[in-house]
Amino acid sequence: MTRGSGKFRARLARLAVGLSALITAAALPSLAEAEELHVLNWKGWGTDDPSALAEFEEQTGAKVVHDYITSYPEVFTKLHTNPGYYDVVVLNVAFVGQAVREGLLEPVDTEALKNYSQLFAELRESPQLVIDGQVYGVPWIWGVTSVVYDTNVFKEAPTSLEILWDPKYAGRVCWRDDPEDSVRFAALAIGQNPDQPQDLNAVAEKLRALKPQIKAFWKSEDEWRKLVAAKECDLSIFWTSSADKAIGQKVPVSYLVAKEGAIAFRDSLVVPAGTSKKPLANAFIDYMTSIQFYRHWAQAGGAPVPANGAAVAELPEASETRTVLTTPENMARINFKGALSDEQRQSYLNLWQETKAYFAE
Numbered sequence: 001m002t003r004g005s006g007k008f009r010a011r012l013a014r015l016a017v018g019l020s021a022l023i024t025a026a027a028l029p030s031l032a033e034a035e036e037l038h039v040l041n042w043k044g045w046g047t048d049d050p051s052a053l054a055e056f057e058e059q060t061g062a063k064v065v066h067d068y069i070t071s072y073p074e075v076f077t078k079l080h081t082n083p084g085y086y087d088v089v090v091l092n093v094a095f096v097g098q099a100v101r102e103g104l105l106e107p108v109d110t111e112a113l114k115n116y117s118q119l120f121a122e123l124r125e126s127p128q129l130v131i132d133g134q135v136y137g138v139p140w141i142w143g144v145t146s147v148v149y150d151t152n153v154f155k156e157a158p159t160s161l162e163i164l165w166d167p168k169y170a171g172r173v174c175w176r177d178d179p180e181d182s183v184r185f186a187a188l189a190i191g192q193n194p195d196q197p198q199d200l201n202a203v204a205e206k207l208r209a210l211k212p213q214i215k216a217f218w219k220s221e222d223e224w225r226k227l228v229a230a231k232e233c234d235l236s237i238f239w240t241s242s243a244d245k246a247i248g249q250k251v252p253v254s255y256l257v258a259k260e261g262a263i264a265f266r267d268s269l270v271v272p273a274g275t276s277k278k279p280l281a282n283a284f285i286d287y288m289t290s291i292q293f294y295r296h297w298a299q300a301g302g303a304p305v306p307a308n309g310a311a312v313a314e315l316p317e318a319s320e321t322r323t324v325l326t327t328p329e330n331m332a333r334i335n336f337k338g339a340l341s342d343e344q345r346q347s348y349l350n351l352w353q354e355t356k357a358y359f360a361e
Contacts (some may be wrong), residue, residue, distance in 0.1 A: 036063050037280050040078060041090040043068040044221060046141070046303075047288060052296040056287050062280055070219050071178070079104045084274030087281045093128040093266045094337045096137045106271045107134040112282040115289045119307045128339060129268055137268030138285050141241075143304030144325055144334060145181055146262040148238040148255045150228075161189040161258045164235055170212045174224065174233035177217035179352035180340065181263060182207060185237060188260045188335070195338040200351060207355045214359060228253065244321045245302025254320060257330040264336045266307075 041047045048066050057063060067086070069075055072095050079086065079099070091099065099105045110116045116124070116138065123129075123139035130136075149158060164173055164185075175182070184194035186206040197203050215232050218224045221242045227233050228251060236253075243255050269285045271278065287293055294311035297303040303315060305325065315322045324330060340348070 035061060036065055037088065037277060037284055038065050038067065038086045039088045039090075039284070040067050040069065040075060040086045042070075042220075045090065046293075046297050047088075047090060049293075049296050049300055051300070052287075052293050055292065055296070056284065059287070060280065060283055062283075064284070075099075076102070076104070079272055084272075084276065086272045087275045087277045088284050089270050089272055090140065090267055091137065091270045092337065093126060093137060093139070093268050094339045096128055096268060096270060097131060097339055098342075099270065100131050100136050104273055105136050106273050106275065106278070107136055108138055108271055108285070109278070109282060110135050110138070112279070113138065113286045113289070115286050115308060118310050119289060120309050123266065123307050126266075137270045138289060139307035140267050140269050140289060141304040141306055142264060142266040142336075143321070144240045144257070144262045144264045145176070145237060146240055146255045146257055148236045148240075148243045148253050150234045151252045151254050153234045157254065157256045158235075159256065159259055161185065161260045164237075165189070165206075165209055165213060167212070169234050171215050172232075172234035173210070173213040174216050174218055174227050174236040174238075175210070175214055176237045177219050179348040180337075180345070181237065182352050182355070183348045184263050184335075184337075188258075188263075191260070194261070194263060194335050195340070200347065204351050204355065207351070208358055210355075211359050217356075225251075240321055240325060241302050241304035243302075244319055245300075247320060248301035255324065257324065257333050259333070261333045261335050262330075264334045266336060267304075 039047050053064050067078070069078070072092060075089060075091060075095070076099070079089070080102075096105070119139050123142075126139070128137075129139065147158065147161065147164065163169070183197065183203055186203045187194045187197040190202055190206050192198055192203065216227055218227060221239070224236065224238060224242070225246065228236075228246070238255070240255050243253055246253055269288055271281050271285075275281055289308055291308060291311045291314060294303065294306045294308060294314045298314045298316060303319070303321065305321060306312060306314070325334070
């Protein structure tokens, strides 16, 4: 071997090392991006459970970054203004069709989800999630918005929505600041279909009658918790799963499914159009519908009813969600939210804004 050939090999080795460094440096941004999953959801609503996130991140090596909403219209605004940024979104099934029509969602590859077959068939096959033969949403959880009451004030549970209008509790009602829920509850109270009220004037009149009753409006769970801690609310419109969490933390509240009914929601996991991280999004959706995930949420408290039938048993036996919501009598009175047209949604918003303006007079 000549000295020249040795120098040549040394130069080749140095060149290879340099090229390797350049390739690695060029690849680093894409690798860092691939490890980050952007999730859009309500704050404290399951997907950001610390123990569950730690488990998922350990399994995948991904970092989950959350962005939060306070209303579903925000979802549409964020998806329209930040295309390709979000990878998984929690979306009420009543909004999935609209999101599909606006080109905001990708079909879900259910073949990549090993837990998909465990989800209740009636939820999986909902026409609100399966559109034109393609699956656009994976059923995740369901729960109820109902009347929550202070157990120090009520030694026996109320039975009717009319308790919200009872003059005895004037200035003691904390109401969710949401136009659709407000119209739906008023419609239930006067015996109308909450999805298709026949007489919006009667609904408006019923809502106006709340004026002396309202102590405060709330939009987030944290706002409601602060009101309750300040002993401002004898009665509230609130989410039963969040009430369950409060009960587990010794907050003196409980809830009922009134004889007139309650409003139920179903949340799904969807994949926004434009995401570059479909495999990681699929992995996250699969984990979120697993028994392992539901176990974390049940242990943390405030878990709603899972769409995974095998995970229902993970809810604590003493859970109000399990003992109140799943009785045959109460199940028969629960009204799952249906889809609303854009015209309906706008009319509800207008009605609610007019009602709040009346309250402020």
